[in-house]
Amino acid sequence: MSQIIDAKGKPCPTPVLMAKKAMTEGAEAFTILVDNQTAVENLKRLADNQGFQAAVREEAGAYALDFTKGEGCAACEEAVRSPLPAPGADWAVFVGRDIIGDGDRELGTNLMRMYFYTLTQSEDKPGAVLFMNAGVKLPTLDEQVAEHLKTLSDAGTEILVCGTCLNFYGLSDQLKVGTVSNMYDIVTRMGKAAKVISL
């Protein structure tokens, strides 16, 4: 019996990522269940791109797509086996300032709080958050961001804070969460991440 992947209720692009994960794990036939037409179209496109055939069945308001591996070609094989930018891949956030964007400081401060709150609610949390320059004011002076960083830290996210910057701003004794770090560690951590998002 082939593998059944239940992706009903999952937001875009999760069903596609679940199907691609099955492909990279070597599955040659599997069924994926989704509950909306957009996901069906995305999965059909994935099948075409990856050398699979996808037969769609509609069942009680949901859709079942039976994936079977086609004849394939070298390019398709390579695409299927290429590294996945999937949830769970290590990624990092670099924070070089204490607000998001330019413009009003108060708005930017609250956007930063909302950003870290949202990260705490996300299933795909970053492997590391790296603070430099005015960014070090967040794990020291902003109670809300510090609280969210503690939540992330408890979930396994590494919080690295530039010691030179803490010293510059006179905040060395006010770090509420994270590890005092240096340029060597931060550069190494960036290099280890599959992607780094700068704020």
Next chain:
Amino acid sequence: MDYGLITFSSTHGAICAQKALEPVTRVRVMPVLREISLGCGMALRFPPGDLEAVRQALAASGLQPGEYAFYAITGSGPALRAEPL
């Protein structure tokens, strides 16, 4: 109710309310839940036991009653429920 949520008709209102509520509750700024609005917006969450104190502090602020709304939030993920208060 796991926590209370306040939505606002304007971002300025949310920022003003945060200042008014900081002395009376542990207020946290967060994005408006998708279950309530698909638009981008700023909301405030607070512990469920502080509902009355929050209501009073907002009533005493410069905000008008029509500029904000309360929700009771229970659960998370697909099981999340948001009920107007």
